[in-house]
Amino acid sequence: MIARFVILVLLMAASRAEIIDRIAVTVDNRVITASQITLEIRLTAFLDGNKLDFSLAARRNAANRLIEQMLIRREMEVGRYSAPSPGDVEPMLKAVQEQRFPHAGDYPQALAQYGITEEELKAHLLWQLTLLRFLDVRFRPGVEVTDAQIQSYYDKNRANLEAGAGGSRNPTLDDLRDQIRRILTEEGVDQQMDAWLAEARKRSRIEFHEEAFQ
């Protein structure tokens, strides 16, 4: 009797439909699905060497990263920005393999452990490359670093800069000028990117489907 009941329950469970994917976020007329969020978590965890975390907060963070990705992709389509070719990813992939998985067999095992395929990893790396190129083309030309800014940065961070200079004793402003310019340029690019993303978010209709985050 009990065995029959167990079999019945197992049959019922087996015939029960399961959600395999759903809309999690909409950005205007585009969607981010729940499976994309899961994949994003897996890929990020893999590259960062972290444990898989499917908590609500982690899923929301991943969703937000995907929203930004979608806004940038859309901008690139409209602005007809050139994208890197899939072949450009190979050196990056090789670097990941060499740094993270020096022993043969570790890499495929890690992929399986994180539940991702190499193709998915390549696509993710390609996106990172695309993002870097987008930043360079879209924002870097708009960042101007003045001598006054360099001077100001030097004055405020002199101690750190001197410490960071290593062998060189008491480096002058001229010694550090290029380094400071690079730092300030990167900061400028980041600020512009953040401002642009905030504006793009405002312009877009972004809707979270809460059922996908429960």
Next chain:
Amino acid sequence: MSMVWARCARFLVMPLLIWTIPSIPLWPRAESFEGKPVVAIQFSPSPQPLAASDLRRAVTLKQGTPLRAADVRKSIENLFASGRYADIQVDAKLQGAGVVVTFITKNSWFVGRVAVLGKVSEPPSRAQMASASRLNLGEPFHDASLPQAQAGVHALLVADGYYETQIKSRIDYDPRTQQAHVTFIVASGPRAKYRTPVLLGQLQMSVSKILAATKWKRRWVGGWRPVEQTRTLQALDKVRKKYEKQERLMAGVELASMDYDRDTQRVTPTLHIDAGPIVDVKPVGAKVSAKTMRENVPVYEEHAVDRDLLIEGQRNLQDAFQAAGYFEAEVEFKQQRLQNGREEIDYLINLGRRHRFVSLQIQGNHYFSTSVMRERMLMTPRSWQMRHGRYSEALRRRDEESIAEVYTQNGFRDVQVTSKVVDDYQGRVGDLAVFILINEGAQWFVSKLQVVGIQQLDAKTILSTLSSIEGEPFSEFSVAEDRDTILAAYYTSGFPNANFAWSVAPGLQPHHVELRFVITEGTRQFVRDVIVEGLEHTRASLVDRNLLLAAGDPLSPIRMADTQRRLYDLGIFSQVDMAIQDPEGDAQEKYVIYDVDEAHRWRLDGGLGAEIARIGASETSLDSPAGATGFSPRVTFDITRLNFLGLGHTISLQTQVSTIEQRALLSYFAPRVRNHDNLDLTFTLLYDDTHGVNTFAAKREEGAVQLAQKLSKPSTLLYRFSYRRVSVSDLKISPDLVPLLSQPVRVGITSVNYIQDRRDDPVDPHKGIYNTVDIGLASKIFGSQVNFVRGLARNATYHRLGKKLVLARQLTFGDIIPYDYEPRYSSAEEAVPFPERFFGGGSTSLRAFPENQAGPRDLETGFPIGGNALLFNNTELRFPLFGESVGGVLFHDAGNIYSSLDNISFRVHQENLQDFDYMVHAVGFGIRYHTPIGPVRVDLAYSLNAPSFFGCSGSIDDLVSCGNNPALRTNHNVGHFQFFFSIGQAF
């Protein structure tokens, strides 16, 4: 019992866990379906909002293929991109060795009809309120849209003084079309009134003056006006203008707040005013009127003083001086702020010598004629209209560019245009000549054109419309034209995303190129269905007949717009909005929506007026057979019923009562008969009791039916049958003398009228042709008591002479041929009853005469009796007088109304006082003031050979006995000078 529970509990936990699993996003479980064959794809709910073809295209999962998460994701993306879904979830269930996939969907909604109910006095109108909701027809509708929309309507009502307005909203969802119809129910409450505003800031003007400028308070009757948005904004503008009059050009007047007091229902506006300095703009070094300064220095118009505007003023003044002959004029400005709150702007002007632009010569042009060049140029040598000509350096540069552009557009890619200015030309001091020197260079041609990518449209048809074909000149302008032509063809055929790219390569021969056009067609869109909203009284069949789109047609914006125009043309809709539902969505099949507002079906018009013309001194006056200035007051009342029975037909009754005419016209208008666009049917009933012609009063009762057939854009045919009974009364000539003419007569006449109108502007034509031919047959067959054939033809042409002059001419010819008339008539002329005869003379026919005074006259009394033939020839030379608005006309009119065709004569002398069959000539001058409704016209004509005649003076008894009493008969003549005032050109 408790034992049973205890035994089962450990088993019950398992199903409970299993059942709760789907609510926990354990996405790794989806992998258990990965790679299993898809045995079925289902949708829940079963009826899906996408058309079957779109659904097949969107879902990339295919039955019988392995399930892949990427396909599921792609399917969700595609379905959502169609715009028809708000949410999508995909379930999977094992079935045997395979998997059943179910798409569980939730539809999205789109804005449908937006209506406003409730009683609100305008402003705002219902249309304005609907517009303020910012709910656009066909666009996606979300729950969050409604509060925003309601806030928009509320803000508009508050701006118009309805501070206590209450708005409720209702949404009616139509699942079939996914439309959400939104209704706002408005309880506006009372409209608030203004009260004394609070004025803050540096006023520099008395409060009373500012208050008066706002016009918020009634001037004579007292009290405050109701709040209206327009009135509030106009008040700010008026206050600003008041400051402007005090030369405070930088005055700022801003509305800070509108504070409503619920108890008194009054609004206190608060204005922030900054009067700013007095700005004194004055010319130094030349005498320039204040008006010229205002026209050219934009600080007055912009209410601001900044360097850019002052520079613009400098440039404008310089151009103005140069255009007036001071070609070397130099203008600079100096701005200084004085301490007493004033600011001075001095325009320092050095006019230099005054010149005359006497000669413009173009050299080196072989491909284009000089006249073609001149048409594109703004520089103009002096003429009688422009004493100094029009020249400035800016104009010269612009003309050089225009010439270069026209050459470039025609393949002369290396053209060079320069100019040389010669002062004191031919030794005359101040005379200026400009030589335009053109070096055309080689003309480039297209040696080969390759067009790729045209797949779904007829390539032959498209290619036949292109300019950049083999052997034709090559220019980027032509390529741009071709791009527009090609994309327009795709756009109208339902390809909204069609793309065009082109490349050019050197040809085999020198100065030849090979072109390649690449067309990317993109996805074609089709009409899923046409939805018409807003019909209340109109029959759906009427609208359906006028739709140019149907389900399955390519989604053509042109046809959509044509349908909108056709619906407007029905004349029964006050507004026709159209939209594609969810235009941004990827669905290939789209709903096209028309949202119509039916116009008010009843229209009442009333009017009072008067006519002052040579219409006879009065009804009883007998001593002015040639007509005299008369005054006739007039009352009109019209009632119209639109959209009769919902068929789009119109019934109207137009009535008019004046001292010279009582008239009622009942008409029934049925447009687009039997769904033929070019056929309109009209039935009319007319009662007309007129005293318009001095000789007699006529009462006309008439029924008519007319079918208008539009043959082409310029050509129309009118088929008409009229049946009328005309009786003559108040005959001012003796009935004894014309007993047969004065009898009531019934006329049944069938006529055909052909109209050909190729004028550029019917109101004020400058070129083109206008022809009409009207042939009618009155016969006993049609119930007529008299038999005659009536023909009237008119030919008018308009020709441009140069840029400014227009030569207009018109020839009008008419003849009435009576036949089979009763023997009691002594002549054919008499057989035609009075009202059927031709009468003429006046502002639009022959300006040698007052209205209807041309032609034969009664030999006893001198009153006009009309004729059976007419011939008029009018010639006008039209020219500009002052600027663009005032023009002049020199004219010559010749012709007359003749007793019969045989008596038409070109003779210019009247042989005796009984002779009216000669050609009367008049010359004259007129002035035209151009307005949007046509030119206001004043004509003064001088008749070179006006007729003289015997006429009677005295009482009616005297008139009757006039023939027997020669003492009453005196010599009269039609005055040589005639004066006309009216609207519209003479022809």
